[in-house]
Amino acid sequence: MRVVLTGGGTGGHIYPALAIGREVSERQPGSSLLYIGTSRGLEGRIVPEQGIAFENITITGFRRSLSLENVKTVMRFLKGVRRSKELLRQFKPDVVVGTGGYVCGPVVYAASRLGIPTLIHEQNVVPGLTNKFLSRYVDGVAVSFAESASHFKNCSNVVYAGNPCATRVLHADGRQGYESLGMKPGTPFVLIVGGSGGARALNDAFVRMLPLLKKLPEVHFVFVTGERFYKDAEDAVRRELREGTDRVKVLPYIGNMPDVLAASSLYVGRAGASFLAEVTSLGLPSLLVPSPNVTNNHQEANARSLMNAGAANMILERELSGEALFAGIDSIMGDRTRRDAMSESSRNLGMPESAAIIYDQIVGLQRKR
CATH class of the missing domain: 3.40.50.2000 (Glycogen Phosphorylase B;)
Structure with missing residues (x-):
């Protein structure tokens, strides 16, 4: 052909x-x-x-x-x-x-x-x-x-x-995802990604929520900043998180994203259509912060579609803060029954x-x- x-x-x-x-x-x-x-x-x-x-x-x-x-x-x-x-x-x-x-x-x-x-x-x-x-x-x-x-x-x-x-992502390997991150297989972690170039608003909110991480002692975080924000974000994490730094891995980008997604417990980030396709294909629950700087505000519509199906929660960027971000993560990671239900709804949407x-x-x- x-x-x-x-x-x-x-x-x-x-x-x-x-x-x-x-x-x-x-x-x-x-x-x-x-x-x-x-x-x-x-x-x-x-x-x-x-x-x-x-x-x-x-x-x-x-x-x-x-x-x-x-x-x-x-x-x-x-x-x-x-x-x-x-x-x-x-x-x-x-x-x-x-x-x-x-x-x-x-x-x-x-x-x-x-x-x-x-x-x-x-x-x-x-x-x-x-x-x-x-x-x-x-x-x-x-x-x-x-x-x-x-x-x-x-x-x-x-x-x-x-x-x-x-x-x-059909052949994504969660074990390789854990290995690439240097994590023990089975470790629950939240993947925070602001899109391919990073998102300053999301990065800033995550840094502001760091003092609250002690309330989720068993959960780890993989924080993907985007290359242009990496140095500042890494320095900010070190300043704010004097204890428990081993639970937060800061990276500029991820080259094997399907494998890392397959290992994740929760995706937090933008609502681009291609990324959501991978997330739902893997049955991963999401906390979405749609970008307001896109044509027709289409990311918010994408996010609402997943939210209405029970596969995701959403925080609008104008409502984003460290406290709001932590509350959104805690409501999912702190409730295994809810997370499993969201995962099932996500998988039902996946194609x-x-x-x-x-x-x-x-x-x-x-x-x-």
């Missing part, structure tokens, strides 16, 4: 595309993949590192307010469509898959105009502008949250598939077979043509 993948700007769009590509390659060995993105987005670095052919187009996103810059964006979109058609004619894909971000707009639109089967995947509860626009032209839509389906009434082929990033569902949808689109 020959597949074009497109989507970018953030890892939340890139990693689902790569997961779909991986599933295609595993199910049909010898398949050819081409990723079309922008050199300005993270995809320009991440995709070539995965050994996937990469081509570049120039495009920018629309501003939500009236602006002359939007006129330039329309011109770039039209130019991007022309460039995309050239690349598609050269590569001759069997299907084009877009995973969101403005770069996939001209690519998927161009494919639809050329009569190539097209599919988009939406990671969040509230769809982005690009995917809502493309839903008028594509042959299929895959959604991560069941609530999203109502936003795609322009397409008759909408499948609740989950997020394909959930599939990558580790997501990539396979999307693969089957792709194959179905080809058969219809």
